[in-house]
Amino acid sequence: MIVLRCTSADNGEGVKITIDNCGVKNTLTVSADDFLSSGIKKGDISEGDFEYLAEADKRYGARRAAIRIIAAGQCSAQKLYEKLRRRGFPHECAKNASDYVKENGYIDEEWQIESYLGDLLEKRYIGRRKFTAMLLAKGYSADKIAAVTDAKYSDEDFALFRRKFLEKTFGKTKPESREEALEMKKALYKQGY
Numbered sequence: 001m002i003v004l005r006c007t008s009a010d011n012g013e014g015v016k017i018t019i020d021n022c023g024v025k026n027t028l029t030v031s032a033d034d035f036l037s038s039g040i041k042k043g044d045i046s047e048g049d050f051e052y053l054a055e056a057d058k059r060y061g062a063r064r065a066a067i068r069i070i071a072a073g074q075c076s077a078q079k080l081y082e083k084l085r086r087r088g089f090p091h092e093c094a095k096n097a098s099d100y101v102k103e104n105g106y107i108d109e110e111w112q113i114e115s116y117l118g119d120l121l122e123k124r125y126i127g128r129r130k131f132t133a134m135l136l137a138k139g140y141s142a143d144k145i146a147a148v149t150d151a152k153y154s155d156e157d158f159a160l161f162r163r164k165f166l167e168k169t170f171g172k173t174k175p176e177s178r179e180e181a182l183e184m185k186k187a188l189y190k191q192g193y
Contacts, residue, residue: 001050003042006035014060017053019045030056031063062089062097070101074112077102078139113140113148121153125165128158130192162193 004025005018015035019026030038034056040049062084069075069083077098084094101107116135120126126134128149135145166173166184175181 001045001047003040003045006040006042010064014064019050019053021050028053028057029060031060034060058090058093059096062093063100065089066097066101067106070106074115075107076109076112076139077107080107080139082139109140109144110148113145114152117149117152121157121161125161125168125191127162127188127192133192158193162188165191165193 001022002020003017004020005016007016008014009016009029012032014029014031016027016029017035017040019028030053038049038052038056040053045053065084065087066080069080075083080101081094081098084097085091089097102109113135116138117131120131120134132142132145136142163173165188169187170180170184175184
């Protein structure tokens with residue numbers, strides 16, 4: 001196997017390597033760090049070097065895919081990992097990419113949770129039980145959800161959101177009959193209170 005060419009890719013973040021393997025050309029793209037640590041130069045390389053570059057190509061591809069996914073919309077590190085796995089990346093590459101993206105500040109889960117809560121609580125008046133389930137489904141941890149919620153909202157805030165929901169839905173906060181009380185209770189339960 002012979003390395004024919006090494007060129008910069010992704011504004012210096014990566015290196016594109018063209019390899020001739022018995023007349024078959026392969027082009028791999030690896031991170032600049034992986035390329036530098038490999039010590040590979042133009043010319044003959046071993047089978048082990050090729051395997052190293054092939055693995056580095058998968059890792060770098062997963063990182064690039066992760067950044068494209070994040071650019072399209074916010075998601076938790078767990079959801080990012082799941083999306084990468086669905087796209088065919090092996091466990092280790094998907095985990096490495098989601099960790100890389102999180103460690104480098106592309107994902108701020110606390111900010112994302114706070115953003116979701118602003119919409120779910122202050123605009124839609126959803127209760128704690130329901131928004132916790134919604135955010136857990138998005139891949140955020142229960143501990144982070146609770147920490148952000150407790151830091152931003154008090155019990156008085158939740159009582160206010162509950163009243164606003166009742167006013168929006170029923171036009172009042174106090175029932176006038178037993179049937180109306182049951183309807184309000186049922187609506188509050190569905191809303192997560």
